[in-house]
Amino acid sequence: MKIAFDGKRFFNNSSGLGNYSRDLVRVLATHFPAHEYLLLNKSKTAKGESILSLTNVDFIPTSKGNLSRQLKMGKDAQNEDADVFHGLSGELPLKWNPKPIRKVVTIHDLIFLKFPKYYSFFDRKIHLWKFRQAAKQADRIIAISEQTKRDIIHYLKVPEHKINVVYQGCHAAFKSKKTDEERSVVKLKYSLPERFILNVGTIEERKNLLNVVKAITDSEIPLVVVGKKTKYIGRVQKYLIKNKMQQRVHFFEGVSMDELAAIYQLADIFVYPSVYEGFGIPVIEALFSGTAVITSNRTSLPEAGGPDSLYVDPYNVADLKAKVLFLWENKSERDRRTEKGLRYVTKFEDEKVAADLMGVYESLFNTQE
Template sequence: MKIAFDAKRFFHNTSGLGNYSRDLVRILSQYYPENEYILLNKNRSERGKEILERQDVRFVETSKGKFSRQLKMGKDAQREGADIFHGLSGELPLKWSKEPIRKIVTIHDLIFMRCPNYYSFFDRKIHLWKFKKAASSADKIIAISEQTKRDIITYLKVPESKIEVIYQGCHKAFKEHQSNELINTVKEKFNLPERYILNVGTIEERKNLLSIVKGIKDTEIPLVVVGRKTDYYKKVLAFIRKNKIDKQVLFLEGVSMDELAVLYKSADIFVYPSFFEGFGIPVIEALFSKTVVITSNTSCLPEAGGKDSVYIDPRNDLDLGAKIRFLWENESERKRRAEKSFTFVQKFNDEPIAAQLMNLYKKIL
């Protein structure tokens, strides 16, 4: 079987969609090396180069020309003799030749419909048009959570029978054992406090970092934040400075995946009070790291967190603060929840996810 992928995100996104794309190709190649996996894009990068070194994975340069991703990538896949084309980020090419090929698209979320205030009018219209086109031309749609499946049915008017829920996993670094040498190096490099709570994700309004900062005000609990800064960061920083808790909050950027794994495993609590997510990969990363999670009781986050994570209303700073303090002061409760959650999170391991993907590919053929 030949499977072609739109590899734009594979090569050029450092987080989110890029991690999903790289992990998906990696696990398919690992567990089903008898197939051929074709990565289509106008260029390649250093990202994912270890995956491209596998015999069953190869890069194909998309035909030159304007809008080649939309107008030529599909025909390129057909020219390569691909049986299936998989769009990994909510889009499919618009043009195809007469050669037979089956089409799958992964839709991660419809946040631009759920939370329109975070997007411009123009962006919402473009996203909706692209997603509707892809959903219409696909033979099957992969939703990465039950929440996303419900949103696809509601907003894109797609029949339930066309949608398959296949969860995503996370990078292998969070499942590996990091050496004491690396752990000590990371602690020294970032000057980490002895104990801390952790938040990971783009520093934007939807992720709701300000609620965590409000929750630890009037405590001595250190907070480590890993994520790219947006304009929202200024709002968070203003609150930190006004309340004189600068020494309590540490912002990190440019963290490698292995370093991030150490940060998760060394944290006492992972806190993720997002208003809305398509899935919430950082929650899975924390659970694989055996770190207890506090997250929102909204969207898909209870799907990712399981019954032993701690849930809060993301609009209730007092509730969040109380639950942070409770877990911070109760080591046995942290360990109990972390151990039970580690058992739960095994459903997001590579092998079962790869098997679900392969079963879907075989089914549409």
């Protein structure tokens, strides 16, 4: 089978959709090496070089011209004799030639519909149009969680039989235990506290960092935050200054995957009270890292966290505070939960993700639909 991918996110995005795209191609190419995988984009970048070095993965430059991704990429895949085209970020090309090709699209979330205040009117309209077009064209839709599947059915009016849930994995860096020396190097480089709680992700309103800060206000617990800043950081910093907490909350950006894995392993607790996630990859990263997790009891996060993470109402600071203090003060409870979390997270191992993805592709040729 020859499978073509929209490579825009693979080559251009450093995190989020970029990581999803690179991990997806990597696990497929590694665990199903008999197939051929094509990455289509205007140009290639240094991102994903190790994946492109695999003998069954090839870069295909798309035809030049305006709107080539929308109007030419699909035909380019057909001209390469691809059996399947997979749009990795909620979009599919708009134009195709008569040559048969199966179409798959991954939809990660519909946040712009559930929380419209985070998006401009124009962005909401564009996103909705693109997602509706992709859902209509696709032979199969991949949802990254049961929550996203429910949202697709509700908001896009897609029949359930057309949707497969395939969970994400995470970068291999989080699946290996760092040595004491490796952790010490990272701890020294970033001047990390002896003990701390950790939050990872873009610093934006939906991720709810301000409530994490509020939850530790009357304690001495240090907080390490790793993520890209947005204007929301201004609200957080204003609160830190008002409560004289600047020395206790540490912000970092541009951290490598290996360094981030070491930071997860150094942390006592990972705290992630996001109000909405399509899946919640940082929760999986924490579980693979052997770090106790506190996250929201909403949307897809219980799917990611499993039965032994602690769950909170993301809007209830008192609830969050109580659970942070409970785990902070109870090492045996942290250890118990991390041990069970490591067993739970095996469902997101590469082999399982690859098999589920390949199952979706193969189903397209085993049906009379």
